[in-house]
Amino acid sequence: MDSATISMRQMETVDSGRTISPTETPRAVLTCDDVSIYYGSFRAVNEVSMDIGLHEITALIGPSGCGKSTVLRSLNRMNDLIPGTKVTGTISYHGIDIYGKDVDPIEVRRRIGMVFQKPNPFPKSIYDNVAYGPRVTGMKVDSMDDLVEKALRGAALWGEVKDKLKQSAYGLSGGQQQRLCIARTIAVQPEIILMDEPCSALDPIATARIEDLMLELKEKYTIVIVTHNMQQAARVADRTAFFTAEAAEGNGDRTGHLVEFDLTTKIFSNPSDSRTEDYISGRFG
Amino acid sequence: MSTTMQSAGPSRQGGLRPSSAPVTLRSANPRYGEKVLLGFLMLAAAVSILTTVGIVLSLIFPAIAFFREVSIGEFLTSTSWTPRFADKNYGVLPLITGTAWTTAIALAVAIPLGLGAAIYLSEYATPRVRKIFKPVLELLAGVPSVVYGLFAVAFVGPVILKGWFGIGVGTYSVLAAGLVLGIMIIPTVASLAEDAMTAVPRSLREASYGLGSNRMRTVLRVVFPAAISGIAASIVLALSRAVGETMIVAMGAGSQARMVAAPTEEGQTMTGFIAAAALGDSVQGTTDYNTLFAVGLTLFVITLLINLVSIKLVNRFREVY
Numbered sequence: 092m093d094s095a096t097i098s099m100r101q102m103e104t105v106d107s108g109r110t111i112s113p114t115e116t117p118r119a120v121l122t123c124d125d126v127s128i129y130y131g132s133f134r135a136v137n138e139v140s141m142d143i144g145l146h147e148i149t150a151l152i153g154p155s156g157c158g159k160s161t162v163l164r165s166l167n168r169m170n171d172l173i174p175g176t177k178v179t180g181t182i183s184y185h186g187i188d189i190y191g192k193d194v195d196p197i198e199v200r201r202r203i204g205m206v207f208q209k210p211n212p213f214p215k216s217i218y219d220n221v222a223y224g225p226r227v228t229g230m231k232v233d234s235m236d237d238l239v240e241k242a243l244r245g246a247a248l249w250g251e252v253k254d255k256l257k258q259s260a261y262g263l264s265g266g267q268q269q270r271l272c273i274a275r276t277i278a279v280q281p282e283i284i285l286m287d288e289p290c291s292a293l294d295p296i297a298t299a300r301i302e303d304l305m306l307e308l309k310e311k312y313t314i315v316i317v318t319h320n321m322q323q324a325a326r327v328a329d330r331t332a333f334f335t336a337e338a339a340e341g342n343g344d345r346t347g348h349l350v351e352f353d354l355t356t357k358i359f360s361n362p363s364d365s366r367t368e369d370y371i372s373g374r375f376g
Numbered sequence: 377m378s379t380t381m382q383s384a385g386p387s388r389q390g391g392l393r394p395s396s397a398p399v400t401l402r403s404a405n406p407r408y409g410e411k412v413l414l415g416f417l418m419l420a421a422a423v424s425i426l427t428t429v430g431i432v433l434s435l436i437f438p439a440i441a442f443f444r445e446v447s448i449g450e451f452l453t454s455t456s457w458t459p460r461f462a463d464k465n466y467g468v469l470p471l472i473t474g475t476a477w478t479t480a481i482a483l484a485v486a487i488p489l490g491l492g493a494a495i496y497l498s499e500y501a502t503p504r505v506r507k508i509f510k511p512v513l514e515l516l517a518g519v520p521s522v523v524y525g526l527f528a529v530a531f532v533g534p535v536i537l538k539g540w541f542g543i544g545v546g547t548y549s550v551l552a553a554g555l556v557l558g559i560m561i562i563p564t565v566a567s568l569a570e571d572a573m574t575a576v577p578r579s580l581r582e583a584s585y586g587l588g589s590n591r592m593r594t595v596l597r598v599v600f601p602a603a604i605s606g607i608a609a610s611i612v613l614a615l616s617r618a619v620g621e622t623m624i625v626a627m628g629a630g631s632q633a634r635m636v637a638a639p640t641e642e643g644q645t646m647t648g649f650i651a652a653a654a655l656g657d658s659v660q661g662t663t664d665y666n667t668l669f670a671v672g673l674t675l676f677v678i679t680l681l682i683n684l685v686s687i688k689l690v691n692r693f694r695e696v697y
């Protein structure tokens with residue numbers, strides 16, 4: 092059933108005239124090499140190596156606590172904000188080590204945006220939410236109105252909010268708020284969008300809209316999504332990374348690591364690791 | 377219907393019968409303690425309301441007696457305050473200018489420094505620094521104001537203003553008193569504003585950083601507006617304290633009630649007058665005596681107005697998260 096869904100989605104993309112099947116090896120825009128991530132002395136994630144392909148959707152799946160969010164947040168240095176985090180190994184963006192000496196994390200986050208689990212619009216108007224990023228990053232814009240409209244259209248929200256741009260974002264439904272957060276993110280024109288379980292607080296209809304949106308967005312952006320919903324990964328992702336957490340030798344801390352990373356079709360139809368198979372068939376996690 | 381269920385009744389779908397164990401939903405104990413406690417809490421609430429009412433009434437009656445002798449028009453417009461002289465004038469404006477100067481100077485000191493400290497503590501300081509800094513700040517709020525007053529007279533006026541900066545102030549000036557008053561209310565602003573900013577959800581900060589914002593812009597455009605009602609409350613409280621503070625201004629600003637035109641001048645505040653005059657030998661029922669209450673009532677009304685206006689302002693500008 093999963094693979095059927097996937098091929099249907101892929102046919103839709105064929106119709107819209109884009110190349111469909113991701114190449115065997117991704118055209119990497121973001122590369123992780125032996126990345127380990129620590130909270131203080133606790134190693135949350137151990138030696139992850141994976142490539143994020145340009146204009147692809149990459150899904151990170153796995154049982155909760157295996158470090159998916161931790162890995163995702165390391166990709167745009169969001170975890171810098173948590174005191175005591177440390178990243179070893181290399182994460183490079185177009186070949187540049189984003190943890191390098193003369194790299195400004197603010198510049199990294201402008202190019203690699205983030206959408207969070209719980210919709211978190213600012214307590215401002217819909218318009219000001221979208222305009223916030225361009226304003227604070229000092230983007231040169233000819234017309235903020237046009238930019239806001241474009242971003243809201245990009246997030247498939249324009250029709251619903253065009254008459255109430257000056258109203259508080261808190262008047263929107265959860266699903267609309269999440270699309271507003273996506274609009275806000277694309278307003279700064281990032282290259283990559285990271286999404287941490289963006290649908291987990293939404294109902295199935297709102298979820299379906301966001302999934303459709305992701306498939307549209309991937310024409311222009313590269314998307315990395317964390318999800319605990321395997322059907323979601325199967326529906327939207329080109330590639331899927333399966334993580335799990337196992338107790339390290341010596342102590343009881345569970346350290347997350349990457350078990351298998353491959354084309355989504357392969358992961359869901361013919362995984363090479365038995366743990367992946369157990370997880371996706373629901374025997375574990 | 378009795379609280380024990382014994383009869384099984386007609387057989388229900390699923391075939392489960394209610395267990396026949398006796399059930400009671402009555403409270404196991406009468407909880408007298410809770411009732412006593414509730415009584416005490418209501419009494420406490422009543423006492424605090426009644427005392428406020430009592431204070432207002434005790435201000436109002438002598439004040440009414442005062443305004444039978446002195447017209448409200450003279451009280452509010454005359455620029456001379458000489459209730460103790462042979463030629464008596466009862467214009468409260470000089471006292472109001474004294475209070476206005478000391479309060480304005482105090483806020484000019486306390487708002488930037490207090491908010492600066494709050495921003496530093498909530499957004500920049502490491503948890504360790506914050507752990508040390510905050511109690512120290514709150515300790516500062518506990519220094520008796522007479523000590524601050526001494527500081528104003530002995531040090532800020534003669535040494536700092538005159539000695540270091542060469543500003544022509546006498547022993548007493550609204551400038552010295554206002555500066556010290558400002559220092560006294562810094563902790564009020566800093567501590568409350570910091571609480572308000574710390575209460576802003578982390579998710580909003582993350583949203584801002586995730587869009588490529590830096591720390592300063594995140595503070596100024598997200599945290600600050602979201603915390604504005606708490607921040608405004610901190611300033612209003614500080615303002616009320618500055619208006620009502622007595623010891624510092626009585627010691628530092630002087631005791632001449634005059635229209636204060638420049639910060640280097642000396643002047644008397646409303647509180648300063650009440651403190652000085654209440655120590656005198658006014659006999660109850662005399663105009664002298666009633667004057668105190670007229671000024672006290674004025675002070676009360678001003679403070680009330682400040683609070684009402686600021687509540688209105690805050691409701692207009694706040695961002696709800």
Ligand SMILES: Nc1ncnc2c1ncn2[C@@H]1O[C@H](COP(=O)(O)OP(=O)(O)O)[C@@H](O)[C@H]1O
Pocket residue numbers: 130135153154155156157158159160161162173345347
């Ligand atoms: N801020 C933090 N400080 C300390 N440990 C953390 C923090 N965030 C996550 N962890 C730990 O790191 C591990 C991975 O967490 P996380 O990345 O949130 O997992 P997932 O997103 O897969 O559920 C967990 O053991 C979690 O307890």
Ligand SMILES: [Mg+2]
Pocket residue numbers: 159160161317
């Ligand atoms: Mg997570």
